[in-house]
Amino acid sequence: MTATTSQTIETHHEDMIHDAQLDYYSRRLATASSDRTIKIFDVDGDKQQLVETLKGHDGPVWQVAWAHPKFGSILASCSYDGRVFIWKEQNGAWSKIKEHTAHTASVNSISWAPHELGPILACASSDGKVSTLEYKDDGSWDTVSFDAHTIGCNAVSWAPSAIPGSLVQVTGGAPNVNIVNRFASAGCDNLIKIWSWKEDLNTWKEEETLDGHSDWVRDVSWAPNIGLPKSYLASCSQDKTVLIWTQDTPTSKWVKKSLRQEKFPDVVWRVSWSLSGNILAVSSGDNKVTLWKENLSGDWECVSELEENA
Numbered sequence: 001m002t003a004t005t006s007q008t009i010e011t012h013h014e015d016m017i018h019d020a021q022l023d024y025y026s027r028r029l030a031t032a033s034s035d036r037t038i039k040i041f042d043v044d045g046d047k048q049q050l051v052e053t054l055k056g057h058d059g060p061v062w063q064v065a066w067a068h069p070k071f072g073s074i075l076a077s078c079s080y081d082g083r084v085f086i087w088k089e090q091n092g093a094w095s096k097i098k099e100h101t102a103h104t105a106s107v108n109s110i111s112w113a114p115h116e117l118g119p120i121l122a123c124a125s126s127d128g129k130v131s132t133l134e135y136k137d138d139g140s141w142d143t144v145s146f147d148a149h150t151i152g153c154n155a156v157s158w159a160p161s162a163i164p165g166s167l168v169q170v171t172g173g174a175p176n177v178n179i180v181n182r183f184a185s186a187g188c189d190n191l192i193k194i195w196s197w198k199e200d201l202n203t204w205k206e207e208e209t210l211d212g213h214s215d216w217v218r219d220v221s222w223a224p225n226i227g228l229p230k231s232y233l234a235s236c237s238q239d240k241t242v243l244i245w246t247q248d249t250p251t252s253k254w255v256k257k258s259l260r261q262e263k264f265p266d267v268v269w270r271v272s273w274s275l276s277g278n279i280l281a282v283s284s285g286d287n288k289v290t291l292w293k294e295n296l297s298g299d300w301e302c303v304s305e306l307e308e309n310a
Contacts, residue, residue: 033060156183210256257300
């Protein structure tokens, strides 16, 4: 099956676009560009209207990330300039409410934690460090920074807040959920690392290292686990492969499986799960985006393909 582009958005960016993210309700679109700006659009069906251009970064903006709407209309951005900005919309006007300067090199990836954990942002940098930025009730920000990958870090992705299969319905009461606080990072050392929060030490500790790629791991994505019996993690690399990692229980070993038998034709840049966690989108250097789904035999099949002419 081949998919076709349904609509094209004129962003008015003056250089390459690196990221585009819809908010929780798919009513706002934010784009990030090498022209050092972020643009925000109102989206109404097939109509889009540019409502704001955010300026402040001194280098290409690699990624943007919307916070959960329970925290307000908040957007994070990261840049080659080594900084992370937190933007907030109030009374129709956008302003920068936080500048995160814990890194000494390009910040390549940002990711908000599941809203159950609170307003926490994870940041991955070429300086080899990962940092977390947490907003506190008193208006302050807590920052934790630590060495993660020896050469540099390309991506971060949070685990769902609930362990698969942990939802227990209590008669006459609310569901009982085992909340977890962990995320994965992808490095230039060809590794994926899983980090968990240790309250007694007030820091992040390496829980496990996943070794399966032979070149830089460009992206990692933790699947939502609604209705899923186990944890799924996808990773992609400059080695032209995509790996699917599964974990049956929180204490069992991660098992890897290649998405396809042969390598992709080019570097694989991004992997992203659907909201239900059963469809994986893969973006590669051959200008194709492919959608994959696991069949009943446990093998992954390509169910759709989108190819751009650009």
